Amino acid sequence: MIRWLALVALVAGCSAGPPSVPPPGPNVPTVTLAPPSDPKSAPPSPGLPPALAAMSLEERAGQLIMVPVLADGGSSEGADAVAQLIGQRHLGSVLFLGDGWDSAAEVAAASLKLRQAAGPVGLWLAADQEGGRVQRLHGDGFDRIPSGMEQGDMPVAALTEAAQSWAEQLAGAGINLSLAPVLDAVDPADRAANASIGALDRDFGLDPDGNAAHGVAVIKGLRQGGVGSVVKHFPGLGGVAGNTDFTAAAIADSTTTADGPVVKAFATALAESPTMVMVSLAVYLQLDPDSSAALSHRVVSQLLRDDLGWDGVVVSDSLTAAAVSAVPLDQRAVRLIEAGGDLACFGSVEAALAALDGLIGRAKSDLAFAQLVDIAAGRVLAAKQADGLI
Numbered sequence: 001m002i003r004w005l006a007l008v009a010l011v012a013g014c015s016a017g018p019p020s021v022p023p024p025g026p027n028v029p030t031v032t033l034a035p036p037s038d039p040k041s042a043p044p045s046p047g048l049p050p051a052l053a054a055m056s057l058e059e060r061a062g063q064l065i066m067v068p069v070l071a072d073g074g075s076s077e078g079a080d081a082v083a084q085l086i087g088q089r090h091l092g093s094v095l096f097l098g099d100g101w102d103s104a105a106e107v108a109a110a111s112l113k114l115r116q117a118a119g120p121v122g123l124w125l126a127a128d129q130e131g132g133r134v135q136r137l138h139g140d141g142f143d144r145i146p147s148g149m150e151q152g153d154m155p156v157a158a159l160t161e162a163a164q165s166w167a168e169q170l171a172g173a174g175i176n177l178s179l180a181p182v183l184d185a186v187d188p189a190d191r192a193a194n195a196s197i198g199a200l201d202r203d204f205g206l207d208p209d210g211n212a213a214h215g216v217a218v219i220k221g222l223r224q225g226g227v228g229s230v231v232k233h234f235p236g237l238g239g240v241a242g243n244t245d246f247t248a249a250a251i252a253d254s255t256t257t258a259d260g261p262v263v264k265a266f267a268t269a270l271a272e273s274p275t276m277v278m279v280s281l282a283v284y285l286q287l288d289p290d291s292s293a294a295l296s297h298r299v300v301s302q303l304l305r306d307d308l309g310w311d312g313v314v315v316s317d318s319l320t321a322a323a324v325s326a327v328p329l330d331q332r333a334v335r336l337i338e339a340g341g342d343l344a345c346f347g348s349v350e351a352a353l354a355a356l357d358g359l360i361g362r363a364k365s366d367l368a369f370a371q372l373v374d375i376a377a378g379r380v381l382a383a384k385q386a387d388g389l390i
Contacts, residue, residue: 051121051390052378057370060377061359062090064333066126066315066345067352069110071100077349079110083117085349089356092380093124093343096136096175104141104173111174121381122389124228126177129170133200142169148182152204156213160221167225176387177228179278181218183211183269184238185262195243196233196251203238208265215269228275228387233317234304235293236262237280244281244323250292251282251323258287258303267308275383276313277304279341281323292324294336301340313342313383319355320347330358338369342376 052060067085070077077097085091094114101107111125128136132147145166151159170178184197185208191198204214215231222229235256237244242251256262270277279294288298294316304310319332327335333344333355346352363370384390 051385052374052381055377056090057360057363057373059090060373061356061363063092063121063377063380064337064343064359064373065091065352065356066093066095066124066343067091067349068095068097068347069114070098071102071106071110072098079113082349083113085353086114086117086123087119089353091123091352091356092118092121092384093126093177093345095179095345096125096127097347099136099138101137102139104137104139104169106139107137107141107173107175115174120390122384124177124384124389125175126179126230127170127175128180129166129175129178130180130182130202132202134202137170137173137175141173147201148203149201149205151218152206152210152214154214156217159214159217160224163218163221164225165221167222167227171226175227176389177230177275178222179230179232180222181215181229181231181269182233183215183231183262183265184233184236185211185265186238193241194238196237196240196245198238208261209268212265212268215265216272219269219272219274230276230278230315231266231269231274232278233280234266234277235280235284235287235299236266237282238262240282244292244317245321248322248325252285252289253282254285256284256286258307263303263308270308270310270312273312275387276315276343277310278315278317278345279304281317281319281321291339294319294341295324295327295332295339297339299339305340311379313379314340315343316341316345318345318347320351328358329354330361333359334362334369337372337376342379 067082068077069079069082072078073080082094114123114125128134129145130148131145131151135145182202184203186194186198186203197203204211219229239253239255240251244251279300281292281294283289284293287303288296293299300314316336324332329351336344344355346355363373
């Protein structure tokens with residue numbers, strides 16, 4: 001991972017506006033930029049990598065949005081429609097959603113259309129392939145992936161080997177990012193009460209140390225099979241009762257602490273260099289009682305980046321979830337970037353485009369925020385380059 005971004009220090013604490021951004025440090029490569037023809041186009045910040053400096057604001061912002069694609073080819077979220085949007089709006093990431101993907105051949109055909117629309121900066125083509133009830137791609141060419149609980153019963157060496165096989169099947173269908181592993185630790189005494197994870201057997205069913213070891217095994221296996229990984233749902237969804245996807249009221253965790261065993265388990269997994277870490281939409285009362293974690297500067301910038309040292313890509317859980325319904329659509333990605341995140345994931349194209357417009361509009365009117373967009377886009381491009389997508 002390119003480390004120049006670590007030189008840009010975000011101011012700690014919460015404030016009414018975005019954190020201030022000091023000038024890049026002396027080790028940042030110097031790029032000479034021509035004056036923009038349109039003063040409202042928000043030129044890139046000086047000192048950025050050439051690939052980013054050559055991008056327009058619209059292209060930079062598009063790298064910060066993940067849109068869904070469905071198997072229904074005739075819908076506004078089918079591969080043909082999404083491919084057209086990629087070309088028009090410079091979108092940088094796609095998530096295969098729905099349960100209609102019934103074969104590797106079908107997925108491969110859609111992946112090809114999407115890649116052809118992307119240009120020289122490639123797409124992340126992602127799928128929720130945790131296993132068990134959360135396996136979006138199935139049918140001919142895709143093995144059944146066991147649930148997280150079943151994976152927790154496997155020796156770590158066997159889990160790495162199995163994850164490599166699952167990854168090879170994904171890569172053969174054009175998928176280069178799996179939204180796994182799940183590191184959430186659920187109380188074994190009352191699994192059914194944890195609607196998001198335990199009730200669906202999405203976790204490994206182990207203590208935090210065991211979850212970390214199995215998470216590392218999945219990260220290694222996916223990498224060996226040619227697919228990136230996304231550790232989730234930081235700082236843990238195992239201690240909540242509701243489901244952020246469906247409940248508009250705050251889903252609160254009262255037990256997770258910055259120095260607790262669950263956060264330490266995430267630190268162990270992050271040391272294995274996954275492609276991204278996904279931040280949850282729950283509220284963590286001992287970390288930041290006033291904000292969903294993915295939109296919290298305290299959780300993302302202070303805890304995850306400053307305290308744990310993560311300088312890679314931070315992706316949100318789905319920002320079409322009920323948990324963030326009080327935040328206007330066009331401000332959800334803005335809030336994520338202000339918090340120190342990078343990639344805003346959406347479950348609908350309409351919501352994603354509204355969020356993209358919000359990013360661009362804010363960056364045109366606010367230089368400090370435009371610099372945050374540059375920082376986030378720089379992290380995204382650094383990760384893509386590491387994965388061979390540029």
